[in-house]
Amino acid sequence: xxxxxxxxxxxxxxxxxxxxxxxxxxxxxxxxxxxxxxxxxxxxxxxxxxxxxxxxxxx
Amino acid sequence: xxxxxxxxxxxxxxxxxxxxxxxxxxxxxxxxxxxxxxxxxxxxxxxxxxxxxxxxxxxxxxxxxxxxxxxxxxxxxxxxxxxxxxxxxxxxxxxxxxxxxxxxxxxxxxxxxxxxxxxxxxxxxxxxxxxxxxxxxxxxxxxxxxxxxxxxxxxxxxxxxxxxxxxxxxxxxxxxxxxxxxxxxxxxxxxxxxxxxxxxxxxxxxx
Numbered sequence: 315x316x317x318x319x320x321x322x323x324x325x326x327x328x329x330x331x332x333x334x335x336x337x338x339x340x341x342x343x344x345x346x347x348x349x350x351x352x353x354x355x356x357x358x359x360x361x362x363x364x365x366x367x368x369x370x371x372x373x
Numbered sequence: 374x375x376x377x378x379x380x381x382x383x384x385x386x387x388x389x390x391x392x393x394x395x396x397x398x399x400x401x402x403x404x405x406x407x408x409x410x411x412x413x414x415x416x417x418x419x420x421x422x423x424x425x426x427x428x429x430x431x432x433x434x435x436x437x438x439x440x441x442x443x444x445x446x447x448x449x450x451x452x453x454x455x456x457x458x459x460x461x462x463x464x465x466x467x468x469x470x471x472x473x474x475x476x477x478x479x480x481x482x483x484x485x486x487x488x489x490x491x492x493x494x495x496x497x498x499x500x501x502x503x504x505x506x507x508x509x510x511x512x513x514x515x516x517x518x519x520x521x522x523x524x525x526x527x528x529x530x531x532x533x534x535x536x537x538x539x540x541x542x543x544x545x546x547x548x549x550x551x552x553x554x555x556x557x558x559x560x561x562x563x564x565x566x567x568x569x570x571x572x573x574x575x576x577x578x579x580x
Contacts, residue, residue, distance in 0.1 A: 319455060321452045321453045323450070324452040324453075324561055325452065325454050326566070327517075327561075328448060328449065328452065328565065328568055329565055329566055330417055331568050331569070332445070332568050332572065335568065335569055335572040335573075336572055336576075337469075339580070340576070340580075341574045345437070347384070351470075354570070354577060355574050357465070357569060357570050357573060358503065358506055358519055358524055358570065359519060359532060360566070361499050361502075361563070361566045361567075361570060362503055362505060362520070362522040362523040362526065363502075363518055363522060363523070363526045363561065364499075364526075364562065364563060364566060365497055365499045365500060365503065365523050365526070365527075366522070366523045366524070366525070366526025366527035366528075366529075366530065367526055367527075367530050367559075368497055368532040368559040368562070368563055369497060369500075369527050370527070370531075370534070371555050371556040371559045372493060372494065372496055372556065
């Protein structure tokens, strides 16, 4: 797999999001959040909506 | 997508024609998305019912791990860090459909083709992740609902686009230059969504 370095900023943000999410879940803080935020099904449907909208940007 | 589909109503002068062409497109696109969801759910359902329960449990767990890993990998692929395969049936939907059959025939053809999702370049890895997720769920209704939601969302976004093309009689690419420029931001937002989804799915297996 070829690594490209031009999107370093985005990569850093994604890694931070990844680390923070893992930390929140594994530290037990996730249990203090509303249950809906941790719902995989809800997130899947949200992603389906976002994906549909995002695909509009394809020429 | 917006370039070709927005053009569907280019040259149309009557409101009724715009409404019918756009509605046909939305119905066709949503319908084939639902069918794709049914197909994916059916694959998962058959796998779950053709093999033993213990095997299914193991496959289901491995399936979730696979979805989680694929989601995180495609998040990084979407922003250009790594290259991953993006299988598709066509490079793009043929422009000739618009010339031959517009507006109504082309509305059906483009709607039906685009609803399947792999008839154009797939720039958002989330599409593969959601398809894989439907298979691992093995639930036909769930698959139809999830991919159907994607199809409805994808098709309904044509409304403001085609309305501007209809009202201003302008070229769709020209009208949506700014929207097309937002592709990078859209990929980044989807990548963040994929990271969250991937971690949640993996944590569901591990915890």
